[in-house]
Amino acid sequence: MKTESNFLIKEENVFCGALSCRGCGWSLLVRHISNVMGTKTVYVVPACCFSIIAGPYPMNMLKGTVVHTLFAAAAATATGVRHSLDRQGKKKSAVVVLAGDGGTFDIGLQSLSGAAARNENILYICNNNGAYMNTGVQSSTATPMGAITTTNPSGKTSNAKDLMGIIAAHKIPYFATASLAFLDDLKKKLEKAKSLSGFRFLMIDSPCPPGHKYAPEMSIEISRLAVETNYFPLFEAEDGDYEITHFPKKKIAVSELFKQQGRFSHLFKTDATKLMNSYQKEVDTEWEALLEKVEK
Amino acid sequence: MKSELAIKITKVKEVKRHTKKVLKGNTAAAEAAKICKATFISAYPITPQTTIIEEIASMISKGEFDAVSVNMESEHSVFAAIKGAALVGERVFTATSGQGLLYAHEVLHAIAHLRLPVVACNVGRPSYPWNIWCDQSDSLAQRDTGWIQIYCENSQDVLDTLIQAYKISEKLLFPTLVVLDAFYVSHTNENVYIPEQKLVDEYLPPRMVSDTDIDIDHPKAFGGLVAPELYDKFNRLFWQDMNKVEDAFNIVGAEFETHFGRSYGAIEAVNIHAGTKKILITLSSITTTARGVLQSNPDVGLLKIRLMKPFPKKSILKVLEKVNKDCILIAIDRNYLGDNEGALMQEIKRAMYGGSRKIFGVYAGLGGRDVPPTTIEKIINIDFNSPETEEIIWIDK
Numbered sequence: 001m002k003t004e005s006n007f008l009i010k011e012e013n014v015f016c017g018a019l020s021c022r023g024c025g026w027s028l029l030v031r032h033i034s035n036v037m038g039t040k041t042v043y044v045v046p047a048c049c050f051s052i053i054a055g056p057y058p059m060n061m062l063k064g065t066v067v068h069t070l071f072a073a074a075a076a077t078a079t080g081v082r083h084s085l086d087r088q089g090k091k092k093s094a095v096v097v098l099a100g101d102g103g104t105f106d107i108g109l110q111s112l113s114g115a116a117a118r119n120e121n122i123l124y125i126c127n128n129n130g131a132y133m134n135t136g137v138q139s140s141t142a143t144p145m146g147a148i149t150t151t152n153p154s155g156k157t158s159n160a161k162d163l164m165g166i167i168a169a170h171k172i173p174y175f176a177t178a179s180l181a182f183l184d185d186l187k188k189k190l191e192k193a194k195s196l197s198g199f200r201f202l203m204i205d206s207p208c209p210p211g212h213k214y215a216p217e218m219s220i221e222i223s224r225l226a227v228e229t230n231y232f233p234l235f236e237a238e239d240g241d242y243e244i245t246h247f248p249k250k251k252i253a254v255s256e257l258f259k260q261q262g263r264f265s266h267l268f269k270t271d272a273t274k275l276m277n278s279y280q281k282e283v284d285t286e287w288e289a290l291l292e293k294v295e296k
Numbered sequence: 297m298k299s300e301l302a303i304k305i306t307k308v309k310e311v312k313r314h315t316k317k318v319l320k321g322n323t324a325a326a327e328a329a330k331i332c333k334a335t336f337i338s339a340y341p342i343t344p345q346t347t348i349i350e351e352i353a354s355m356i357s358k359g360e361f362d363a364v365s366v367n368m369e370s371e372h373s374v375f376a377a378i379k380g381a382a383l384v385g386e387r388v389f390t391a392t393s394g395q396g397l398l399y400a401h402e403v404l405h406a407i408a409h410l411r412l413p414v415v416a417c418n419v420g421r422p423s424y425p426w427n428i429w430c431d432q433s434d435s436l437a438q439r440d441t442g443w444i445q446i447y448c449e450n451s452q453d454v455l456d457t458l459i460q461a462y463k464i465s466e467k468l469l470f471p472t473l474v475v476l477d478a479f480y481v482s483h484t485n486e487n488v489y490i491p492e493q494k495l496v497d498e499y500l501p502p503r504m505v506s507d508t509d510i511d512i513d514h515p516k517a518f519g520g521l522v523a524p525e526l527y528d529k530f531n532r533l534f535w536q537d538m539n540k541v542e543d544a545f546n547i548v549g550a551e552f553e554t555h556f557g558r559s560y561g562a563i564e565a566v567n568i569h570a571g572t573k574k575i576l577i578t579l580s581s582i583t584t585t586a587r588g589v590l591q592s593n594p595d596v597g598l599l600k601i602r603l604m605k606p607f608p609k610k611s612i613l614k615v616l617e618k619v620n621k622d623c624i625l626i627a628i629d630r631n632y633l634g635d636n637e638g639a640l641m642q643e644i645k646r647a648m649y650g651g652s653r654k655i656f657g658v659y660a661g662l663g664g665r666d667v668p669p670t671t672i673e674k675i676i677n678i679d680f681n682s683p684e685t686e687e688i689i690w691i692d693k
Binding site: 085 | 335364368369374378380383384386388406511512521
């Protein structure tokens with residue numbers, strides 16, 4: 001029996017031999033992205049796990065052009081590439097940024113904001129695994145409160161940045177969240193993003209076994225749980241009109257998601273009720289806020 | 297001495313196919329970007345570069361200049377965008393100053409080592425203590441990034457040098473930084489002879505797209521991780537080609553003269569002969585002041601460095617061959633870079649290594665401090681043969 005991903009992928013635009021860890025979200029994700037985007041795509045990649053996964057010089061795991069660029073400069077480099085391809089009449093090509101959360105939430109935020117505000121004709125995809133995983137699990141501003149990283153060995157004490165809120169404030173034509181556990185939804189969003197022009201942004205919740213501390217075979221299950229607990233809701237917004245693309249059938253406590261990951265295990269060694277209650281409250285509030293945006 | 301200066305000006309007058317205009321250095325830079333047919337420009341404003349990008353924006357909006365111009369949100373992004381555009385094969389241009397260039401430092405390395413023929417203008421100003429006036433510490437702090445650096449004396453020089461910069465960059469695949477002095481050149485009006493478009497086109501054909509540029513029909517990866525053996529090899533190849541720049545730049549200058557009638561090279565030697573007792577070594581607009589002072593000091597020579605990076609050691613040694621060994625060299629530095637010697641003094645000492653010539657370094661005019669003819673005279677009149685005269689001197693106390 002073919003797996004769902006093989007069924008969805010009509011055109012395999014990824015070569016074998018990717019240098020990713022077992023259970024890595026990145027290598028699953030780029031199969032689906034490249035399947036939708038096709039080979040006439042320029043992928044701009046700032047420093048992130050994918051810079052390594054894509055292969056060192058002179059290798060290239062993607063059937064498409066890859067421009068490795070500086071950590072802070074993905075959206076700016078993509079700006080130059082896009083305008084130049086347009087100038088040369090290559091309008092059918094696509095320019096896609098493949099960035100991690102560090103290159104998006106932190107060091108790359110300025111160039112991301114600049115390109116979004118200029119409404120550059122770029123698809124920006126953030127593979128959010130919630131820390132600097134490539135350099136060995138240091139905290140980023142995408143790291144959730146409480147998670148252990150090598151730079152917050154007792155657990156992070158501040159909230160993750162609301163990047164989708166920042167993106168929404170730029171009033172770009174399209175932005176969405178997507179998950180590797182919901183491949184049909186991911187594909188639809190990629191196809192919609194491809195069909196539109198202007199600045200488009202996709203945030204992918206990405207599983208990372210060595211960073212989140214769980215067994216590689218759990219990657220998809222944990223990604224699914226993140227959506228089903230409303231911790232990572234699936235939505236999209238075209239021209240500011242929000243739509244939720246998956247409604248969980250039953251309510252699952254967010255603690256069920258945290259229990260699966262070693263990075264939160266210290267929270268459960270003592271009574272975690274208070275912290276989990278506050279997390280649950282926040283997740284519920286965010287979900288309510290999202291529902292309100294849809295109703296507007 | 298007067299004759300050499302006079303010849304230069306007369307030659308310009310004889311040249312056909314030029315329009316004479318009165319332009320500021322910054323306007324000359326904008327005009328040069330247009331006549332060199334740059335196709336992609338990204339920019340971020342900083343004093344005193346602003347009028348360059350304003351004039352380019354104005355020409356594009358009036359339809360006089362056919363290029364894409366993107367207003368970026370920082371100089372780091374400006375240089376990242378031109379890096380992306382140059383990778384696709386466009387002829388790119390930008391301009392910056394001081395802090396802007398320092399902020400883009402990381403990208404300068406990447407552009408050089410991707411071997412992109414980028415041309416950028418820098419209107420030299422310092423960073424801290426906070427100051428917006430003429431100084432060369434910004435660009436000279438980028439000496440190790442792998443960019444060719446050329447320093448301009450006046451508006452005509454800015455226009456002509458930018459044309460030559462595209463020529464040398466596209467010939468050897470290195471980026472070039474063209475430097476002009478804040479205010480003394482950037483905001484000073486001077487006569488400029490602008491060549492007609494066809495003349496520029498004959499000298500500078502459109503940039504050739506090569507198989508090292510992005511071609512979406514033939515996908516490749518650019519800028520991936522490089523293993524130690526390859527890193528070492530790529531740098532050796534870079535070094536080999538960089539060592540060709542001085543000769544190639546002299547050829548570019550000679551070709552420029554046959555097309556445009558104005559003579560250029562890596563250096564310019566004025567009044568340097570067997571009887572020269574002292575030689576002032578200068579960059580940029582201080583040279584103009586020194587030219588004037590030389591008229592009443594026949595035993596003083598002037599060596600203007602145009603090509604600062606890579607430093608034109610061969611051309612300098614050749615000029616000094618005919619000079620008596622007792623002739624003293626005086627490097628004038630309008631920059632302080634955290635060491636005893638200024639950048640020009642460091643480079644001259646390096647070039648003269650193993651020789652016995654006396655070399656002195658003089659700091660003058662930092663942060664826009666005026667260097668009038670009296671200051672140049674004060675430098676010339678230092679008793680360099682006194683044992684009490686230090687090797688490094690600050691001319692103004």
